[in-house]
Amino acid sequence: MIYTVTLNPALDRTIWVKQIKQDDTNRIEKEERYAGGKGIDVSRVLRKLGINGKALGFVGGFTGQELEGRMLNQGIGCDFVRISGETRTNIIVNEMSTGHQISFSGRGPEIQPYELMQLIRKIEEIDNLEYMVISGSLPPGVHPEIYRKIIEMAKGKGARVILDTDGESLRVGILASPDVIKPNIHELGRLVDAELKETSEVIEAARKIQEQGVEIALVSMGARGILLVSATEQWLATPPKVEVVNTIGAGDSAVAGFVYGLVEGKPLKESLALAVAAGTATTLRPGTALCERDDALRLVPEVEVSAI
Numbered sequence: 001m002i003y004t005v006t007l008n009p010a011l012d013r014t015i016w017v018k019q020i021k022q023d024d025t026n027r028i029e030k031e032e033r034y035a036g037g038k039g040i041d042v043s044r045v046l047r048k049l050g051i052n053g054k055a056l057g058f059v060g061g062f063t064g065q066e067l068e069g070r071m072l073n074q075g076i077g078c079d080f081v082r083i084s085g086e087t088r089t090n091i092i093v094n095e096m097s098t099g100h101q102i103s104f105s106g107r108g109p110e111i112q113p114y115e116l117m118q119l120i121r122k123i124e125e126i127d128n129l130e131y132m133v134i135s136g137s138l139p140p141g142v143h144p145e146i147y148r149k150i151i152e153m154a155k156g157k158g159a160r161v162i163l164d165t166d167g168e169s170l171r172v173g174i175l176a177s178p179d180v181i182k183p184n185i186h187e188l189g190r191l192v193d194a195e196l197k198e199t200s201e202v203i204e205a206a207r208k209i210q211e212q213g214v215e216i217a218l219v220s221m222g223a224r225g226i227l228l229v230s231a232t233e234q235w236l237a238t239p240p241k242v243e244v245v246n247t248i249g250a251g252d253s254a255v256a257g258f259v260y261g262l263v264e265g266k267p268l269k270e271s272l273a274l275a276v277a278a279g280t281a282t283t284l285r286p287g288t289a290l291c292e293r294d295d296a297l298r299l300v301p302e303v304e305v306s307a308i
Contacts (some may be wrong), residue, residue, distance in 0.1 A: 002046060002053035002131040005150060006039030008108040008139040010090045011063050019097040035070045036090055038135035038164060041252035041290060043076050045278060048293050049260045054079055060109055061086030081118045085109025092248060108139040116142060123150060129157045131259060135164040144172040151176035164255055177213030182255055184220045202227055220251055228272045235269050237276040240302035244283040253291045254279035273303040
């Protein structure tokens, strides 16, 4: 089974206004709410692609209950640790007159040590772990060492581990040798302390990370696509040109698309094409609705994948 870990989930509240006016009332034209957080986004997209899994993490308060209820209504299995704090809310404002999008991300509740250990015990008790996707930022009160701990536990159970985070969390997590990492070009640059511009520079940086035991580096480069670097293969997948409605969640959808390919036993080249197609499909949807299966599969033939 596939498990996702989201330590700082959120309820995404997406609103639309005709025009943002300062020092005046802004009338909301439409509002939607979604379960959010990077790992939760991965779970949602995997479910849309027909893959069952289970979401792990922390939820608290009425917001946490709504988040879990929305996931259950989408057919997504959950096994969250219930905490004393309130799950955060993210607010995404879409200005209809300009197409601009403004995001406000909540800080999140502080996690108590005993709550952290409840999550550890849940992971210890898993007996059917095949893939684990660990994504997102850390909530207050949690040290990046938790990512190394979880990766070591998952790999000890024979699972393949995908890590998608940034900064010190990524740096510490890599010490446990996750199978796949998915930084963007800026996150990879911070990891190797260099400004990366050319594709050759990105490949060289990815190779440095592989020396630490990482099997595959997926590096997203915006409109240039996603670069895959493994010990034996190097591919660049370029997305088709589409009318972008929204970019939130595109990276998480790409992770889900790649995992979907691995689960289906597809080669890395085809899994990468699925990643780019899923990420691109998400940009067609407003708010944080994420991609639909039909959109993703329709776009796969339009993704250009080339060896480099």
